[in-house]
Amino acid sequence: MKQLYSFIKKEFYHILRDKTTILILLLMPIIQIILFGFALTTEVRNTNVAILIPANDVLANELAARIDASSYFNIVEQIHTKSDIQAVFRDARAKLVIVFENDFSKNLMQLGVSHIQLIADATDPNAATSFSFYASNIIQNYQHDLAHQAFIPGTITPEVKMLYNPQMKGAFNFVPGVLGMILILICAMMTSIAIVREKEMGTMEVLLVSPMKPLYTILSKIAPYFVLSCVNFTTIILLSVFVLKVPIAGSFASLVFVSLLYIFVALALGLLISTLTTTQVSAMLISGMGLMIPVMLLSGMIFPIENMPLPLQLLSTIVPARWYIAAVKSVMIQGLGFSSILREVLILSLMATVLVAVSMKKFKVRLE
Amino acid sequence: MYAIEANKVSKNYFSEKSGKFAGLGNPIVRNNTGSKSLSDDKAAGVSFEVHEGEIFGIIGPDGAGKTTLFRILTTLLLADSGNATVNGFDIVKDYRAIRKCIGYMPGRFSLYQDLTVEENLNFFATVFNTTVAENYDLIKDIYQQIEPFKKRRAGKLSGGMKQKLALSCALIHKPTVLFLDEPTTGVDPVSRKEFWGILKNLKKQGITILVSTPYMDEASLCDRIALIQNGNFLKIDTPPNIINQYEKKLWAVQSQNMSQLLKDLRNNAQTMNCFAFGDAHHIGISNSQYKENELRSYLEARNHKSIEIRIIAPSVEDCFMELSQK
């Protein structure tokens, strides 16, 4: 145990003394999240809104005024029939159309329920989700105020409808995407480089000649990057929840579980790469070309997998990030339970088992 | 029991780049039927024994196969053919047992450049399941010289100090056999001399040392040596025996114009070989009848002034050159 402990300590020295690299590793997720998020938050401010509102409806007008008053929305136009909606979006006069039902006030007071349709232009899915979310919030607050101040108990049901991109492909994708990318980068690339560096420096020779167990060598190389990944995971989650206001809709435990599993897969991949290469440069190239590019292009992070040609779809099934990103989306964004990500978890577990088995078998007790 | 015993060990790499084999022993050639056969009897590879408590030197130029031999004996590489034992343990079967009892210092001093002197030493101690305090006696003399710099990163040490630290690290678990692969290459003569002093002391404590070097002048500091070139041993013996087996007469010749002297000596029909050796040229004469004053008059006839001719005993370097030309 002492061996393992001092080996891990040494690995931390290596990492902490390479100030530039550690800084990049810690700042990268922050910068990526902020870059993606920045584009999102500016879009939401002063979004142009068109409304379809029944004439002389008191509560509907009150709610419309409240929406207009918020910093997120500007009501720029009143339309009169539903058929105008297409034109509003086509001419880019507004990004959101709010449709109040006829007899909005009456229904609310007499039936205790009334309906509002939020129709969003979802060509920019990130923005659409956000402003629909904000609009729904305003509506809910209004309903809450009505109940407490005017004693009108009733439910306003906002029905959100996304035009042009109804399934919201790509929405909020960047948070799971960044998670998928950062974790594979740190675990796989940095781990493989760390092991290969010992080969290059010639220190691996001495370690191999020592009674040190190969498993210890592997564990201690993995440990610091595991810690670093956890730090980055926490940073990304904190940033997305508190800065970008992307909520964790589902269970936090499921999210952590699937992330740990993914980290494990990535570490095993890094290990495998290190057994295949002898120089830091080639380790970096293999991780870069073999991992980063598939993660970006084939994981569904940027391009929806459904739209890919079949061969690429098949190819994407071996990219761990694809399954991880899908699982995170389900849990974090859609708020689905653990049972819904069972498939992803199983696939990732299978990948982990195979990768660990192969890399353990490949890890050599000799030089070649 | 021998500390090291190697029997017909060979290991060859085919280099795509050069289209040639390199390594130790001659390459094993596969014939058409696919079975292995040896290209000639030299292909048998290298065989030698090292006695306990001996300093055994492997002496030869770069690319002669020294490092390959070291890696095979330290269980880092598998040989193509042959077998060997270290402390009686088989290098293939009992590699774990060997790794526990040997110390190894690879050619490039393998230290962690970003760790301090102290951290390096402590790390290697724990890797070998021991502590610095436990075996401090053995490394005391060496380590004390670098102890004032124990907080310095290994990357910032001078060549001589790195060498001492690497040796301390290799000794930290009290190995019984020490493998030093070119410990003095690129190190200045003063540090080299000091280093050999240290090895003498280690020998006194009963440690067997296998050391390789490209510097021929270090041969005389070993108990026995093997001269190696192109993957094969030219000779194994004690340095005095190797010198005694030198077959020719050897003269050291000086004159005022040394570069002209070299040419004239080579043009002399009696000269077997002639090379510059520091301030004199060494010439090998195989004809035992040829006399010193005959050479002198030959040189005087070619306008050489202040000619000096001495009969000398050959050095290991003379022997190496002689053997490698055979």
Place this chain on the structure above:
Amino acid sequence: MENVIVAKNLTKRFGHFTAVDNISFEVKRGEIFGFLGANGAGKTTAMRMLCGLSKQTEGIATVAGYDIHRETEFVKKNIGYMSQKFSLYDDLKVWENIELFAGIYGMNDKAIRSNTDLLMQELNFENERNALVGSLPLGFKQKLAFSVAIFHKPQVVFLDEPTGGVDPITRRMFWEMIYKAAENGITVFVTTHYMDEAEYCHRVSIMVDGRIEALDSPANLKSKYQAANMDEVFQKLARKSQRTE
């Protein structure tokens, strides 16, 4: 004879550390000048300054008549350089290496071609012309590297431990090439850890802790320090070192 290298009070400091401490010397045309010193004595730093790779803190020096700091480009045109670590590209052919380096020094194609033919004959290399340098034995490589370093007929050639690890015969043949170059008027500035090679130099300087502790012909140095060979001279001088890095 004229001086090809002149160094006057050359000093290089890194922070508080004086790597090269006020050294002055001259090297004549066609001279073989041995530049010795223990590891860390400041040899490499001094050599870097003379090659125009590093700026001196104090002092002046000229190489081939050009100021090492102000006329670096001219200095570089008139020197050749070879070290044990880097000399030629292993994955290029023999003639490609020659063409590359000759081209870098601005030789024209015709001169390159005719001189390459000449060189191949001299070295007895005609059959290896199209071989990859990586496939040549170490001794061949060293010889070729030296020939390439002086291919553009520089006034001075700097050799940084050119013979490390080479077998004894090749090492001597290498020195015979150095002699020939010197006879052709090329000044040779060489560092080595082989003390017998120090004897082959016309003059030798020994650096200790950044200063030139001794500078003379091997014969004079030996008689001055009452030593049988250069190794003893070196041991006597270098042991004075106080430096720890």
